[in-house]
Amino acid sequence: MIRTLAKKELHTLFVSPSTWWMLALLQFIFAWFYLARMDDYLQVQAQLAQMDSAPGATISIAAPLASVLAIVLMMLIPLFTMRLIAEERRNQTWILLTTAPISATDIVLGKFLGLLAMLSIIIAACAVMVCSLALGTHADFGLIAGNILGVWLLAASYAALGLFFSSLTRQPVVAAFGALAVYFGLWMLEMSSGVVRVLSPNVHFQNLNVGLISTADIIYFALFITGFLLVSIERIRRERGGV
Amino acid sequence: MASPITLSAHNLTRFHGGRSVVTDVSLELHRGEVLGLLGHNGAGKSTTLQMLAGALTPNSGRVEVCDFDIARKPALAKACLGFLPEHPPLYKDMRVDDYLTFAAKLHRVLPAQLTEYLNLAKQRCGLTDCGKKLIGTLSKGYQQRVGIAQAIIHQPAVVILDEPTVGLDPTQIRDIRELIRELGNNSSVILSTHLLHEVENICDRALILQQGKVIFNDTTDELRRHSDIESSFIRLTAMPTEGATT
Numbered sequence A: 001m002i003r004t005l006a007k008k009e010l011h012t013l014f015v016s017p018s019t020w021w022m023l024a025l026l027q028f029i030f031a032w033f034y035l036a037r038m039d040d041y042l043q044v045q046a047q048l049a050q051m052d053s054a055p056g057a058t059i060s061i062a063a064p065l066a067s068v069l070a071i072v073l074m075m076l077i078p079l080f081t082m083r084l085i086a087e088e089r090r091n092q093t094w095i096l097l098t099t100a101p102i103s104a105t106d107i108v109l110g111k112f113l114g115l116l117a118m119l120s121i122i123i124a125a126c127a128v129m130v131c132s133l134a135l136g137t138h139a140d141f142g143l144i145a146g147n148i149l150g151v152w153l154l155a156a157s158y159a160a161l162g163l164f165f166s167s168l169t170r171q172p173v174v175a176a177f178g179a180l181a182v183y184f185g186l187w188m189l190e191m192s193s194g195v196v197r198v199l200s201p202n203v204h205f206q207n208l209n210v211g212l213i214s215t216a217d218i219i220y221f222a223l224f225i226t227g228f229l230l231v232s233i234e235r236i237r238r239e240r241g242g243v
Numbered sequence B: 001m002a003s004p005i006t007l008s009a010h011n012l013t014r015f016h017g018g019r020s021v022v023t024d025v026s027l028e029l030h031r032g033e034v035l036g037l038l039g040h041n042g043a044g045k046s047t048t049l050q051m052l053a054g055a056l057t058p059n060s061g062r063v064e065v066c067d068f069d070i071a072r073k074p075a076l077a078k079a080c081l082g083f084l085p086e087h088p089p090l091y092k093d094m095r096v097d098d099y100l101t102f103a104a105k106l107h108r109v110l111p112a113q114l115t116e117y118l119n120l121a122k123q124r125c126g127l128t129d130c131g132k133k134l135i136g137t138l139s140k141g142y143q144q145r146v147g148i149a150q151a152i153i154h155q156p157a158v159v160i161l162d163e164p165t166v167g168l169d170p171t172q173i174r175d176i177r178e179l180i181r182e183l184g185n186n187s188s189v190i191l192s193t194h195l196l197h198e199v200e201n202i203c204d205r206a207l208i209l210q211q212g213k214v215i216f217n218d219t220t221d222e223l224r225r226h227s228d229i230e231s232s233f234i235r236l237t238a239m240p241t242e243g244a245t246t
Helices: A003-013 A015-051 A057-090 A094-098 A104-135 A140-168 A172-190 A193-200 A201-209 A216-240 B046-051 B073-079 B096-106 B111-124 B142-152 B168-186 B195-204 B220-224 B229-237
Strands: B007-017 B019-030 B034-039 B062-067 B081-084 B158-162 B188-191 B205-210 B215-220
Touching: A003 A015, A003 A104, A003 B096, A015 A057, A015 A104, A057 A094, A057 A104, A057 A140, A057 A172, A057 A201, A057 B168, A094 B096, A104 A140, A104 A216, A140 A172, A140 A201, A140 A216, A140 B215, A172 A193, A172 B188, A193 A201, A201 A216, A201 B019, B007 B046, B007 B188, B019 B046, B019 B062, B019 B188, B019 B205, B034 B046, B034 B168, B034 B195, B046 B062, B046 B158, B046 B188, B062 B073, B073 B081, B073 B188, B081 B142, B096 B111, B096 B142, B111 B142, B142 B158, B168 B188, B168 B195, B195 B220, B195 B229, B205 B220, B205 B229, B215 B220, B220 B229
Parallel strands: B034 B188, B034 B205, B081 B158, B158 B188
Antiparallel strands: B007 B019, B007 B062, B205 B215
C-alpha cells in the first residue's frame, strides 16, 4: 500500500513539465557552481602544490557544492511538501485517502517515500557530476560519500518536517512558509552557541560535510525523521478519529 | 426483509461549532436495497453520508459496515465501502485509467483482477473511450462519471453517492439511474438527492432529514400513499417550495 501511494506521488511529479524544467534548472545551477569552484581551484593549484598538507580537489570542490545543494533543497522542499497533504485537502481529493481502507501510517510513509525518491534523484544527479572529478584527479570517494549521505539525510529531515506542517493545515502556502520558517530557525541555531546548537540539523550536516561520519549524527537524523513522521501520523490519525 | 443488513448507523450525532448538524440519526440498509436521502439544503445530508463513509467521525453514535465497526475496524469496514463525495475527489493531472487503477489499489483490489475491474467500471459508467484522457480536460458530466467509477471499481457491498446526478445532462442522468438500479441488484446503495423523481424511480426506501433529524424513514410507496411524492415531501418538511426542486 505504501508503495502504491509513493508511486502515485512520484508519477504526479513526473507528469508535470514543471518538474522536468526544475530538475534541468537545478542541474544547470549545480554544474555552473561546480565549474566555478573547479576554476578557482585550478587557479590556486600552483600555490597549493607548495604547501605540505594542502586541501585536495574533493574538499575544495565537492564539499562546497554539497553545502549549496543543502541550501537549495531547504528552499525547495517546502514547495513539494505543501502539495502532499495541504493541497490535497484544498483540492478535496484528501477524502479519497481518508475513506480508503488504509492507515494513517500508510498515507504518511507513502507520501514521504515518494518525495524522498524524487529528492534522491536530484541528489544522485549531483553525485554523478561530482564523481567526474575522478576523471582528472585522485578523488576522495569517502569524502564524496559522506557529503552525499549528509545531504540526503538533511533532505529527508526537511521532508519529514515539511510533511508535518502540511498535515497541520489545508492552506498549501501556510504549510510551505511554516516549514521554511522553521528551517531558517534551525539554521540560525547553528550560529548560536551553547547546548541548543546540537538541535540544528545543519550542525550535524557540517560534520558529514567535512567527511566525519559519526554514529551520533546518524542517530540524530534518524530521530529527527522518525519523530516528525510519527507526529504527522498521529495528527492524521486524530483527524480521522482515532485508531 | 430477509436479506442481510450491510450498513447500519446508530444514533449518529455531529456538532459543528457548538451547533448540532446531525442529531440522533439511525438507519439500516439491506443488501440489494437503494435508499434515497432527501432534505433541504443544509439539512445534514452530506454530513450524514460522510459519517457513514468514515470521512467524518461522529461526536456520538456508531456505524457498522458489513458487521465491522467503522471506528474500531476501519480497514475492514472501509474495504466494503465505495464513496462519491459531494465534490468528486479527482486528481486533475492524472489519466482516467491511472486514476481508477490507483483508486482500485487503494481499496485493495488484487493485481490479477485490476484490468477486469477497471474495464467493468469504465463500461458501467460509459468511460470506455476516455481511458487515456486527462481528468482535468473532461467535462463536468464526465468527471462526475469518473467519480462514480472510482466509488464502484472495487465492487463494494455498500455504495454511498452524494448527489450523483448533479451536473449531468438528461441522457446521462438516465444512464446513471440505470446504473444505480443495476448496482442495487448486488450491493446496497445510499444516495442523496434533491430530485424527488429520482427517489421515486430508483429508490426502494426514502429517508427525509430536516435540520439534522430524521422525519421520515419508510418505503417510497408509503411516501406516495396519500398524494404524489412532491406534495408529501413538502407537507413533511413543512417549508413550502424552497429546496424542493423537481
